Amino acid sequence: MNGRPHVTLEDVARSAKVSLATASRVLNGTTNVRSDLRERVVSAAADLAYTPNAHAQALAGASHRTVGVICHDVSDPYFAAIARGVMRVAGDNGLLVMLASTFRDPQKEIAYVSMLRAQRASAILLIGSGFENRTWERAMAAELDPYRRGGGQVAVVSRHRSLKVDTVQPENREGAAELALALLEMGHRRFAVLCGPRALTTVIDRLGGFRDALADAGVELSEEDIVEAPFTRDGGYDAMKQLLAAGSKATCVFAVTDVMAIGALTALREAGVSVPDELSLAGFDDIPVVRDMSPPLTTVALPLEELGEQAMKLAVERGPGTRSRIKRLSGEVVLRASTSPPR
Known part of the structure; x- marks a missing residue:
């Protein structure tokens, strides 16, 4: 062994200044690619001594x-x-x-x-x-x-x-709308939402369904009430901290995924905010762990394995x-x- 680090497809794409997909298509020969791009990829692969994964080829x-x-x-x-x-x-x-x-x-x-x-x-x-x-x-x-x-x-x-x-x-939109109605029936009128990037269709549908159901009941959800963050536990944690720092008057927070709600609950606990005595929290998906949280999470249960x-x-x-x-x-x-x- 000469100790030279293994060259990956990502290395070839970066050297050729093309996308990973383009590099893959050129080296796998599966799709027509512009001749100038093909030459750049082939040249980069040769310069880097790129060797395709033999197991993947097999x-x-x-x-x-x-x-x-x-x-x-x-x-x-x-x-x-x-x-x-x-x-x-x-x-x-x-x-x-x-x-x-x-x-x-x-x-x-x-x-x-x-x-x-x-x-x-x-x-x-x-x-x-x-x-x-x-x-x-x-x-x-x-x-x-x-x-x-x-x-x-x-x-x-x-x-x-x-x-x-x-x-x-x-049925993301429908599930979020039903959750909004349940929370309204509980007596809530001031809401905030923690959501992921709005380029994702799941975020668009869940946020849209929740917001429209509130609007039909005469309750406004303004942009100031919506905090966008990564679709992760840490994203939910940071979004909730941002919401608290802004002095939100919401009585209920909807995190558009349970994973974000888990992070949000940690942020609330650190801030000394009691759930649900001071602020209610709801999620979406019903991943198994949320039943064992303290307190257990209100959510929209999807048949995930199905x-x-x-x-x-x-x-x-x-x-x-x-x-x-x-x-x-x-x-x-x-x-x-x-x-x-x-x-």
Whole structure:
């Protein structure tokens, strides 16, 4: 061994000044790429002595038994629960699951789809929120359309507006609206929302459903009442600290995902704010841990494992020429001790 560090595809893309997806397409030879871009990638690969992963290439020979699952962050309990459902159905059908996390980077998502195409995976599942981004939509369609024409199966979980593929769609807007009505019935009239980036369709739908239900009841949710932060536990923690520092008059805070609500609860505890005596807190998803929090979290319970199961079934059962299908799964408001009437 000469001690030289291993050169990755990311290194090649960075050196060639192209996206990860473009570098992958050039080196896998799966899609037409502009000649100048191709030359830059090939030159960078030669200069860096890039060697493709032999194991990944070997997978291509047997890839008709593999399924690629691309999620935003497999460490997030929301995605872990959905992936469990995917793997159960895949196992029943003798399929090997390859799992990738994008960490909400749209370019990584496109690059992983390109890699799975190169490995001739029999199906590709996207189990994260879509992006409200025309560039991403066009790039993703450019990868998925020829893959499907070649016999590959595609299914997604959550709303992806532009992708004409099989979809399992949790009713995010409807669930958030039902939660708003339940909190209004409890007596709350002043709300704040902790949300993730509004380029994500899940955030758009949950925030929109909650806000519209409040408006129908004559309760305004202004922009000052909405704090945008990363879609993570730390994002929820920082957003709640920001809300407290601003002197919010809200009696109830809605975090658009349970993971953000967990971080928010920690921030409230550190600030000496009692939940729900001084401030009520609600989330969305019903990941298992929120039932064991102190206090247990009010949330919208989604059938997370079923979302994964249904997506995998759509990919397995889909036949050539079948029109794209949409399966909708509803959530249920679960009131727990983190919310109470305002005092």
